[in-house]
Amino acid sequence: MVATIRSVALVVVLGAALAEAQSQGRWVRLAPLPEANEEWDSAVVNGKLYLLGGNPVAVGGKQGTPPGLVFEYDPATDRWTKKKNMPQAAHHNALVGYNGKIYAFGGAVQRKPGGPTQYPIDNSWEYDPAADSWRALAPMPLRRMAAAAVEWGGKIYVIGGAGPWPGLENEPLGGEAPHRIVEANHMYDPATNTWTPRQTLPTPRTHMFVGAVNGKIYVIGGRVGTMQVVTGSTTDLVEEYDTAADRWGAVKLRMPTPRDGGTVGVYQGRIYVAGGQSINAINNSVSRALEAYDPATNAWTAFPNVPLARHGQGGGVIGNRFHVVGGHITAAFSGGEPLNVPVHDAFEFAR
DSSP states (O other), X not given: OHHHHHHHHHHHHHHHHHHHHHHHEEEXXXXXXXXXXXXXXXXXXXXXXXXEEOOOOOBTTBOOOOOOEEEEEETTTTEEXXXXXXXXXXXXXXXXXXXXXXXXXXXXXXXXXXXXXXXXXXXXEEEETTTTEEEEEOOOSSOOBSOEEEEETTEEEEEOXXXXXXXXTTSOOOTTXXXXXXXXXXXXXXXXXXXXXXXXXXXOOBSOEEEEETTEEEEEOOEESOSOTTTSEEOOOEEEEETTTTEEEEEOOOOSSOOBSOEEEEETTEEEEEOOEEEOSSOEXXXXXXXXXXTTTTEEEEEOOOSSOOXXXXXXXXXXXXXXXXOBSSGGGTTOGGGBOOOEEEEEEOO
């Protein structure tokens, strides 16, 4: 009798959990990417999703060439279209969409075939999806890769990243090469094509998630200490920047699942973080977590997990769907190119 009561209670609990998850929304499988890759940078403009970049995984000591790919996804037709490649094939760009254009800042390049791909750059570009054309902009004040870009009020903020120490600008950042995690926070004005330094990031980091809500920018998670996945430390810190006051505030409630290198999107005043990876002394994993931060209440909410755990994916919010596309299904690039996936999932928010 006791066992029967427990079984019934378990069914009730599981049923309630399932009902709650369904009330939040559901995952749907959409058209896959034409090419599997990882370390995608992404932006949403004009109701379409754009994935740029890609980064080859070294196999047997041989390093491939960053492809500099550009793909466009149209949700109206559930179809991907390959566009012109980037004018400068880079990966780990800071990417953001604004006013019908896509802005790409920094990243890292390969200087010679077969050589290292971790040379940070300061280049800035504007991509016009309608014309499928690129235009060079004023370079950033410093070279960096794996930074984050976000727009608010017609200004674009490029925050954090990894760069060379002064005097070592011509050295790649791979392996155990000395480099710094930068605290820089620079504001770019598309109207004047100029850069302005702003108050520096309290916790320098790379591979973080950023979102802007009501004039505040939230920097979530990421990697601290070093850029390298096996020596850096994944963090759960959430820091708030007031764009009007040019001031960083108190640390907010930490992200429930510490991670870096996943996908972020903003929907109805909440910042959603999907997937990513977490590496420390005893853990090396990719994540299925989908969690949302609400700045109004300083609270996190867990949502149904991403169907396939991965890092280095692209994505963004279009309408009532949060797209999660591509990536690598193990942490720290283990397994090589065969573990890159073209999978395209989207979380459809309950209306």
